Amino acid sequence: MAASELNVTKRESVGKGISRSLRRQGLAPAVVYGAGMEPVAVTVEPKALKKAIATEAGWNTIITLKGDGAFDGKAVILKDMQVDPIRQDVMHADFQAIDLQQNVHVMVPVHPVGKSAGEKIGGRLEVIRHELEVVCLPTAIPKAIEVDVTALEIGDVIHVNEIVPPAGAVIPHEVNFTVVTCTGHKPEEEEGAEEAAEGEGEAS
Numbered sequence: 001m002a003a004s005e006l007n008v009t010k011r012e013s014v015g016k017g018i019s020r021s022l023r024r025q026g027l028a029p030a031v032v033y034g035a036g037m038e039p040v041a042v043t044v045e046p047k048a049l050k051k052a053i054a055t056e057a058g059w060n061t062i063i064t065l066k067g068d069g070a071f072d073g074k075a076v077i078l079k080d081m082q083v084d085p086i087r088q089d090v091m092h093a094d095f096q097a098i099d100l101q102q103n104v105h106v107m108v109p110v111h112p113v114g115k116s117a118g119e120k121i122g123g124r125l126e127v128i129r130h131e132l133e134v135v136c137l138p139t140a141i142p143k144a145i146e147v148d149v150t151a152l153e154i155g156d157v158i159h160v161n162e163i164v165p166p167a168g169a170v171i172p173h174e175v176n177f178t179v180v181t182c183t184g185h186k187p188e189e190e191e192g193a194e195e196a197a198e199g200e201g202e203a204s
Contacts, residue, residue, distance in 0.1 A: 001139045002057035003064065006048055008032075010069040011041040019092070028090040032071045034097025040071050046090035053078055060106050060141045065095070075100060075138070100138050105172075107131040108142055114150035116182050123154040123184030129177065132160070136169035145171070147180055157181040 008030065011018070019029045028046050033039040055061045059078045065071045076095040084091055098104055109131055116125050132145050147163055158180040165171045 001141070002055035002061045002143075004052040004055060004061055005064045005066055006044065006052040008042040008044045008065055008067045008069075008071065010067065010071075011043050014041050023089065023091070028093060030093040030095060032065065032074065032076060032095045032097060034074075034076070035099070037070060037074075037097055040069060042067070042069070042071065042095075044090075044093060049078075049081075049090060049093060056143050057141065058109075060108065062098070062100075062138055062141075063095070071097070077104065077106065077138070098138050102137070103135050104138050104141070105133060105135055106141055108134045109144050110179060111144040111146050112149045112180060113146045114148055116149040116152035118152055118154035118156065118182035118184060121154070121186070123182045125149060125152070126181050126183055127179070128181060129160075129179045132163075132171050132179070133173075134165065134169050135172055140166075140168040142166040142169055149180055149182070152180070152182045154182050154184045154186050 011029065022029050022043055027043050030042050030044045031039050032042055052063050053059055053061050063076050065074050065076055074097045076097050078093060079096045080094040082091040083089065110127055110129060112125060112127060116123065119125055134142065145163060145165065147158060152158065157178045159176045160171060160173050160179055161176050163171060163179060
């Protein structure tokens with residue numbers, strides 16, 4: 001379990017004007033919400049926030065908030081962070097307060113493991129879903145969903161129901177969607193295409 005601490009300051013005023021003023025000061029507006037508590041507007045230092053999530057778990061890092069307010073000591077995870085597309089400044093952040101004894105829904109990155117059989121003969125591995133939703137206790141959030149692709153031939157796919165989640169985790173899904181596939185042409189298909197092309201050339 002990746003964990004960190006983050007100092008935040010309660011905001012008494014909200015609105016676009018206040019948010020712009022905070023950003024000019026090098027700060028970012030944020031909100032803390034969750035079951036059993038009223039949403040609280042806070043201010044956070046962007047550098048401190050980025051440092052707090054600079055762990056192997058990234059956004060799924062369990063952050064303990066520190067500051068003068070009802071949020072002090074709350075365990076949260078970062079649910080949303082708006083970043084300026086040009087300057088990369090943090091524009092706004094959402095923190096969800098969590099209960100370490102209750103399941104949470106989080107997005108976890110997909111990590112292919114190994115080199116597929118299809119790649120070895122010229123195919124290309126394509127990850128269709130780079131993240132999967134996972135339901136588990138906060139203390140059991142996996143760093144990644146590892147998918148063994150070594151047996152994948154050209155044209156093969158791995159569906160979500162074929163993926164075994166880490167212990168204590170569930171991957172909810174209603175549709176059996178594709179997660180990883182290997183694309184390309186098999187050598188015999190290329191040879192067949194070349195022979196057909198040659199035959200057409202001779203006929204002409």
